[in-house]
Amino acid sequence: MSNPEARPALIQPKEKINYIDHLKVLLTILVIMHHTFITYGAPGGWYYSQKTTLEGAIIPMTVFVAVNQAFFMGFFFFLSALFIPSSYDKKGLVKFITDRLIRLGIPLIFYSLVLSPFLSFMPYKWANGSDITYLQYLGGFHPWVDFGVLWFVAALLIFTLLYVLYRVTVKHMSKVVALPNILTILGFAVIVGIITYVVRILFPVGWVLKPLGFQLGHFPQYISLFILGLIASRSKWLNNAQHYTGKRMRTIALCLVFIGFPLFFIARKLMGFPTTWFTGGEHWQSLWYAVWEQLVGFTIIAALLCIGKYSWNKSSVFLGKLSRSTFAVYIIHPLVVIGLSVGLRNWAVDPALKLLVVAPLAVVISFLLGLLIVRIPGVNKVV
Numbered sequence: 062m063s064n065p066e067a068r069p070a071l072i073q074p075k076e077k078i079n080y081i082d083h084l085k086v087l088l089t090i091l092v093i094m095h096h097t098f099i100t101y102g103a104p105g106g107w108y109y110s111q112k113t114t115l116e117g118a119i120i121p122m123t124v125f126v127a128v129n130q131a132f133f134m135g136f137f138f139f140l141s142a143l144f145i146p147s148s149y150d151k152k153g154l155v156k157f158i159t160d161r162l163i164r165l166g167i168p169l170i171f172y173s174l175v176l177s178p179f180l181s182f183m184p185y186k187w188a189n190g191s192d193i194t195y196l197q198y199l200g201g202f203h204p205w206v207d208f209g210v211l212w213f214v215a216a217l218l219i220f221t222l223l224y225v226l227y228r229v230t231v232k233h234m235s236k237v238v239a240l241p242n243i244l245t246i247l248g249f250a251v252i253v254g255i256i257t258y259v260v261r262i263l264f265p266v267g268w269v270l271k272p273l274g275f276q277l278g279h280f281p282q283y284i285s286l287f288i289l290g291l292i293a294s295r296s297k298w299l300n301n302a303q304h305y306t307g308k309r310m311r312t313i314a315l316c317l318v319f320i321g322f323p324l325f326f327i328a329r330k331l332m333g334f335p336t337t338w339f340t341g342g343e344h345w346q347s348l349w350y351a352v353w354e355q356l357v358g359f360t361i362i363a364a365l366l367c368i369g370k371y372s373w374n375k376s377s378v379f380l381g382k383l384s385r386s387t388f389a390v391y392i393i394h395p396l397v398v399i400g401l402s403v404g405l406r407n408w409a410v411d412p413a414l415k416l417l418v419v420a421p422l423a424v425v426i427s428f429l430l431g432l433l434i435v436r437i438p439g440v441n442k443v444v
Contacts, residue, residue: 078299078374079373079374079375079376079377079380079381080369080370080372080373080374081140081143081369082380082381082384083369083373083374083377083380083384084136084140084365084366084369084373085140085384085387086380086383086384086387087365088133088136088137088140088387089387089390089391089394090424091129091133092133092210092391092394093390093394093397093398093420093423093424093427094125094129094420094423094424095125095126095129095130095133096210096394096395096398097398097402097416097419097420097423098122098125098126098416098420099126100398100402100412100416100419101113101122101402101412101413101415101416101419102115102118102119102122102412102413102416103119103122103123103125103126104123104126105126106267108180108181108183108184108395108399109183109184109188109399109402109403110402111402111406111412111415112412113411113412113413113416115411115413118411118413118416120326122413122416124318124322127322127354128318128322128357128361130279130354131354131355131357131358131361132357132358132359132361132362134213134279134283135279135282135283135285135286135358135362136286136358136361136362136365137213138213138216138217138220138283138286138287138290139286139287139289139290139293139362140290141217141287141290142220142224142286142287142288142289142290142291142293142294143290143293143294143299144294145221145224145290145291145294146291146294146295147294148160149224149225149228154225154228154229157225158222158225161218161221161222162218163442163443164443164444165214165215165217165218165221166218167443168211168214168388168392168443168444169208169211169214169215169218171392172207172208172209172210172211172392173205173206173207173208173209173211174205176209176392176393176395176396177204177207177208177209178198178199178202178205179195179396180209180395180396180399181202182195182198182202183399183400183403184399184403185198186198187403187404187406188403188406204271204272206272207272207274208272208273208274209274209395210391210392210394210395211274211392212273212274212275213391215273215274215275216273216275216280216283217287220284220287224291235292235295237295237296237297238292238295238296239296240296240298240301240302242306243306243309243310243363246310246359246360246363247313247356247359247360249285249359250352250355250356250358250359250360251352251355251356253281253282253285253355253359254348254351254352254353254354254355254356255348255351255352256281257278257279257281257282257351257354257355258347258348258351258352260277260278260280260281261278261340261341261342261347261351262341262342262343262347264276264277264278264341265278265337265340265341265342265347266278266279266340266341267340267341268341278340278341282355282358286362299366299370302366302367302370303367304367304368304370304371304372306363306367307363307364307365307366307367307368307369307370307371308364308367308368310360310361310363310364310367311360311364311368313356313360314357314360314361314364317353317356317357317360318357321353321357322353325339325349325350325353328346334346382432383428383431383432385435386428386431386432386434386435387431388444389430389431389434389435389444390427390428390430390431392444393427393430393431393434394423394427397423397426397427397430398419398423398427401419401422401423401426402415402419405418405419
């Protein structure tokens with residue numbers, strides 16, 4: 062039997078953490094929009110793309126995905142880690158591992174074996190005008206281990222199992238850690254940025270560890286935020302989060318985005334170096350971008366947590382239902398984004414205009430499907 066004093070105290074009672082559910086909805090919407098922006102012009106790879114050539118559209122798209130990438134997936138790891146210690150203590154070793162393998166493992170198998178082949182087939186068939194049937198396509202389909210957007214789930218499963226190993230081997234829980242102040246958060250972000258720069262010398266942004274789909278150039282942040290989520294759970298950081306901290310972090314984040322990001326364009330325009338120097342290699346530009354990225358990420362996350370606690374914590378039946386469906390939405394949204402973009406491929410307007418239509422439609426349809434999926438008996442035990 063575990064020592065009650067050693068149990069991690071998870072933030073607040075369920076009825077008092079509505080803002081966490083609301084943040085999950087926000088982050089899921091950002092994921093859908095992120096992939097839609099990449100489809101129509103922002104840098105990045107996706108199953109199907111129809112990129113705009115309008116620089117006036119490409120620049121804001123690039124800013125959006127760059128800022129998004131700086132925090133949204135790392136934030137998912139932090140929020141996921143918040144609830145792991147209490148779940149482990151409540152369920153025990155065997156039940157906790159079994160639950161994690163079911164909740165995370167089954168979606169990985171489904172996506173890789175069922176959804177991924179069809180997602181690849183859609184643009185191959187309809188966008189390329191092929192007359193091949195789906196069965197014929199499957200006959201030549203080879204990457205059967207392809208987690209796609211569920212790389213996050215695969216990483217979360219690995220991180221969770223490593224946490225279990227820690228709990229099994231380390232009998233004494235770590236001491237409570239005081240809530241970090243603004244300077245500590247900024248300093249930690251700089252350290253993560255430097256580590257990120259070093260990692261990207263070997264694994265630049267865009268380099269993918271197959272078949273897991275991990276972009277190792279982003280993993281210093283993911284690992285650090287997962288660990289911070291575990292510490293925050295035990296140390297009750299969110300109980301002590303202050304509204305003024307969130308507002309100050311918001312100000313810093315806005316300055317980093319609206320003043321700091323344009324400096325990248327100015328520097329490249331004046332010096333003429335390739336944009337790839339920002340994303341990897343032994344270039345000072347890569348160090349500059351990595352530190353900026355982590356400062357943006359940590360300040361946005363801190364701002365959302367602190368402001369959310371005081372401003373977005375009201376109970377909402379509608380948002381509660383959306384939050385319940387977010388995992389299902391995360392899994393199914395590529396089908397919606399690809400289906401809409403392939404279906405509208407022949408619409409004779411600039412891709413930037415298509416974005417304005419497809420992005421909101423993708424969000425609405427994905428959540429409608431998610432709400433239906435979580436009502437399916439059996440399936441709702443997994444997602």
